[in-house]
Amino acid sequence: MSAAYITSxxxxxxxxxxxxxxxxxxxxxxxxxGVLNLGVEGMMLVGAIAGFATAHQTGSAxxxxxxxxxxxxxLAMIFAALSLSLLANQVACGLxxxxxxxxxxxxxxxxxVGIAGPVLHPIALPLLSRIPxxxxxxxxxxxxxxxxxxxxxxxxxxxxxxxxxxxxxxxxDNHDAAHAxxxxxxxxxxxxxxxxxxxxxxAGAYLSLFYSPLWSQDLTAGRGWIALALVVFSxxxxxxxxxGAYLFGGITFLALYLQGMGxxxxxxxxxxxxxxxxxxxxxxxxxxxxxxxxxxxxCLGKYFHAIA
Amino acid sequence: xxxxxxKPGPDAPLLELRGIVKQFPGxxxxxxxxxxxxxxxIHALLGENGAGKSTLVKIIYGVMKPDAGRILWNGQxxxxxxxxxxxxxxxxxxxxxxxxxxxxxxxxxxxxGLNSARQREGLxxxxxxxxxxxxxxxxxxxxxxxxxxxxxxxxxIVRCLLQNPKLLIMDEPTSVLTPQExxxxxxxxxxxxxxxxxxxxxxxxxxxxxxxxxxxxxMRLGRxxxxxxPAEKSARELAELMIAAKLKEPDHNAKPAPAGPxxxxxxxxxxxxxxxxxxxxxxxxxxxxxxxxxGIAGIAGNGxxxxxxxxxxxxxxxxxxxxxxxxxxxxxxxxxxxxxRGGCFLPEERNGHxxxxxxxxxxxxxxxxxxxxxxxxxxxxxxxxxxxFAARVIHAFDVRATGPQAEARSLSGGNLQKFLxxxxxxxxxxxxxISQPTWGVDAGAAAAIYEALARLAxxxxxxxxxxxxxxxxxLLCDRIAxxxxxxxxxxxxxxxxxxxTIGLLMGGAPEAQQDAAHALPA
Numbered sequence: 001m002s003a004a005y006i007t008s009x010x011x012x013x014x015x016x017x018x019x020x021x022x023x024x025x026x027x028x029x030x031x032x033x034g035v036l037n038l039g040v041e042g043m044m045l046v047g048a049i050a051g052f053a054t055a056h057q058t059g060s061a062x063x064x065x066x067x068x069x070x071x072x073x074x075l076a077m078i079f080a081a082l083s084l085s086l087l088a089n090q091v092a093c094g095l096x097x098x099x100x101x102x103x104x105x106x107x108x109x110x111x112x113v114g115i116a117g118p119v120l121h122p123i124a125l126p127l128l129s130r131i132p133x134x135x136x137x138x139x140x141x142x143x144x145x146x147x148x149x150x151x152x153x154x155x156x157x158x159x160x161x162x163x164x165x166x167x168x169x170x171x172x173d174n175h176d177a178a179h180a181x182x183x184x185x186x187x188x189x190x191x192x193x194x195x196x197x198x199x200x201x202x203a204g205a206y207l208s209l210f211y212s213p214l215w216s217q218d219l220t221a222g223r224g225w226i227a228l229a230l231v232v233f234s235x236x237x238x239x240x241x242x243x244g245a246y247l248f249g250g251i252t253f254l255a256l257y258l259q260g261m262g263x264x265x266x267x268x269x270x271x272x273x274x275x276x277x278x279x280x281x282x283x284x285x286x287x288x289x290x291x292x293x294x295x296x297x298x299c300l301g302k303y304f305h306a307i308a
Numbered sequence: 309x310x311x312x313x314x315k316p317g318p319d320a321p322l323l324e325l326r327g328i329v330k331q332f333p334g335x336x337x338x339x340x341x342x343x344x345x346x347x348x349x350i351h352a353l354l355g356e357n358g359a360g361k362s363t364l365v366k367i368i369y370g371v372m373k374p375d376a377g378r379i380l381w382n383g384q385x386x387x388x389x390x391x392x393x394x395x396x397x398x399x400x401x402x403x404x405x406x407x408x409x410x411x412x413x414x415x416x417x418x419x420x421g422l423n424s425a426r427q428r429e430g431l432x433x434x435x436x437x438x439x440x441x442x443x444x445x446x447x448x449x450x451x452x453x454x455x456x457x458x459x460x461x462x463x464x465i466v467r468c469l470l471q472n473p474k475l476l477i478m479d480e481p482t483s484v485l486t487p488q489e490x491x492x493x494x495x496x497x498x499x500x501x502x503x504x505x506x507x508x509x510x511x512x513x514x515x516x517x518x519x520x521x522x523x524x525x526x527m528r529l530g531r532x533x534x535x536x537x538p539a540e541k542s543a544r545e546l547a548e549l550m551i552a553a554k555l556k557e558p559d560h561n562a563k564p565a566p567a568g569p570x571x572x573x574x575x576x577x578x579x580x581x582x583x584x585x586x587x588x589x590x591x592x593x594x595x596x597x598x599x600x601x602x603g604i605a606g607i608a609g610n611g612x613x614x615x616x617x618x619x620x621x622x623x624x625x626x627x628x629x630x631x632x633x634x635x636x637x638x639x640x641x642x643x644x645x646x647x648x649r650g651g652c653f654l655p656e657e658r659n660g661h662x663x664x665x666x667x668x669x670x671x672x673x674x675x676x677x678x679x680x681x682x683x684x685x686x687x688x689x690x691x692x693x694x695x696x697f698a699a700r701v702i703h704a705f706d707v708r709a710t711g712p713q714a715e716a717r718s719l720s721g722g723n724l725q726k727f728l729x730x731x732x733x734x735x736x737x738x739x740x741x742i743s744q745p746t747w748g749v750d751a752g753a754a755a756a757i758y759e760a761l762a763r764l765a766x767x768x769x770x771x772x773x774x775x776x777x778x779x780x781x782x783l784l785c786d787r788i789a790x791x792x793x794x795x796x797x798x799x800x801x802x803x804x805x806x807x808x809t810i811g812l813l814m815g816g817a818p819e820a821q822q823d824a825a826h827a828l829p830a
Contacts, residue, residue, distance in 0.1 A: 170409045181421060182392040
């Protein structure tokens with residue numbers, strides 16, 4: 001097995017893991033504040049088409065990313081208004097958001113199917129990118145891949161080291177107590193949901209501007225759902241989100257590359273493997289009840305209604 | 309109220325409320341309430357549940373806005389629009405149900421109560437300082453959900469003290485403490501008073517208020533009904549002011565010990581808790597004869613809910629012989645089977661466990677009484693009998709509800725509890741296991757429930773009363789035992805149980821276990 005083969009395997013893993021990592025890290029922040037937004041898939045799709053269309057019109061992939069983030073936020077605000085201000089059920093709103101997002105993205109994208117747009121190009125970091133094996137995998141990538149790593153580190157720092165992050169966790173753990181202490185529960189949740197929407201939108205743009213790079217109707221192919229599962233998998237810890245996303249990405253490609261090396265693996269099994277692995281890992285994780293209790297936001301998905 | 313108190317200056321009271329009104333849909337929670345707290349006094353706010361104490365306190369702490377009325381702080385008009393503003397003025401509050409974040413550490417919980425970054429500098433060191441100075445030991449790096457209730461309360465107190473409050477509000481602080489822990493808390497509070505801090509002490513424990521507080525304001529149905537020096541009144545007089553009715557003297561003549569075979573025997577019951585942070589039951593044995601009320605005292609979270617589940621059959625015991633109901637081994641039987649044999653059970657939590665909120669009273673009656681009340685026919689609900697059964701409960705227990713078709717959740721806590729107790733009592737059980745029957749229930753309803761239990765015992769039913777309210781246990785029970793960390797102390801006749809022994813047992817002190825064993829006749 002050649003070094004080039006290993007490098008290409010590793011690059012594939014990074015490419016496949018990044019959208020999951022982006023979307024999941026946004027959702028993690030929203031969930032840490034106690035809001036369960038199941039609309040990730042819908043926000044990704046709308047982000048993908050908004051990003052693709054903007055990039056196509058302006059010729060700038062970077063503007064596309066910005067538009068994707070805004071589109072994700074816009075969709076997330078629909079969810080927030082329904083579930084946080086009007087107290088609709090979060091699960092139902094999230095599911096509705098995904099269905100709406102799918103249809104809306106298809107409508108917006110009707111004119112963009114099958115055409116090529118601007119693509120995100122890799123940015124080689126000086127010196128670092130010339131490290132054998134590691135260099136091309138980690139330091140000669142497009143901006144969103146660097147961004148995904150930076151965001152995980154930032155989110156981990158924000159949640160565990162800053163006072164604002166502490167307030168966010170506190171609201172997710174006990175919104176009544178946080179309210180009694182005078183923290184603006186609803187406003188902070190709006191911000192967290194908006195952040196989740198922006199990250200999902202950017203994850204969508206990653207798919208339409210780099211990974212595919214095309215617009216097609218079912219571009220996300222369930223990645224939004226996997227991102228949701230990864231948040232549980234990580235037991236709401238950003239660093240473990242990184243592990244989970246890369247494990248999932250790794251399994252996706254492991255079977256393909258094994259096939260490339262001459263092992264015969266039935267293709268339905270290949271397609272099923274990442275999902276089966278997710279289920280198995282989720283089951284294993286949930287056996288550690290103490291860790292879940294400590295990290296899972298106790299108010300996740302619950303109504304909050306303040307009487308003033 | 310004296311209008312002269314209005315003047316600002318060194319003699320002005322610390323806090324004055326004038327004519328506070330707060331209206332909720334269907335309930336006037338505060339009706340022109342006046343309250344004056346002087347500097348350096350411990351001021352009691354007394355009242356039953358629903359008297360409007362909590363609402364008033366929330367207004368003082370800026371959680372709720374009054375519809376009308378004025379607040380004067382040091383004689384100056386003040387608007388307290390948020391808890392942050394209250395804290396900035398120098399008002400700290402220790403909540404009844406602690407406003408703590410279980411997944412966070414002690415230090416993080418404290419930090420959340422401090423408004424500015426400057427206050428949070430060197431926090432761990434200052435927590436250590438305050439806890440040493442006021443005798444409130446705490447480890448800043450521990451996670452809250454690993455801590456006992458007493459330790460949790462200390463976090464709240466330390467959190468308030470870090471801000472050098474001028475007024476500390478304590479909402480029923482001793483309801484969760486052992487008598488010994490409560491004594492320690494009083495020492496801390498008296499030291500705070502000596503340092504010039506005023507304390508607003510909310511409670512319905514009258515002896516405590518008499519020992520601790522200089523002044524008491526008594527509320528009933530949203531109004532202030534009296535202000536007095538509690539030390540000059542007897543607990544009885546205070547209670548009468550609170551509930552506005554002459555109390556019946558509790559009939560506690562030493563009854564003859566009930567003879568006859570035990571109706572409920574628990575024999576070396578050991579169960580691992582199914583909850584991740586539950587308490588395992590260890591080697592629990594006791595027996596209750598017909599006509600006897602057996603009390604199980606203890607602080608919340610020491611295995612009471614696990615014991616309740618084991619007795620009712622929600623959790624199976626290890627072997628059938630662990631629990632005998634009228635001599636029949638029922639350890640592995642499910643609740644319905646135990647009910648068929650004459651057991652009735654009422655858990656602590658009314659909403660969602662004892663009753664289904666969105667269902668009607670008739671349906672809730674059916675859920676528990678369908679076997680013993682014969683409310684089903686050919687496996688279907690007998691609607692007429694079900695309605696009649698609920699109507700009978702409502703009538704017999706004076707439940708204030710629109711009728712059998714009222715939703716359970718539409719009833720107030722006391723009324724729903726009366727209905728649930730009545731539901732079990734009217735089934736004429738051979739054995740009744742009941743947990744916290746008067747938790748959050750007003751004194752009138754509590755008295756009705758006590759009477760019903762006493763009457764039921766007189767008909768030959770064996771009753772197990774699991775309660776954290778010692779007064780209730782001492783009032784009703786013939787014999788008592790204390791549960792601590794999943795172990796049950798030996799049972800003792802109530803006449804021989806001193807408050808001190810019970811307190812030590814509640815804290816799980818091993819020497820107290822032995823004392824109690826010696827106190828037993830061989």
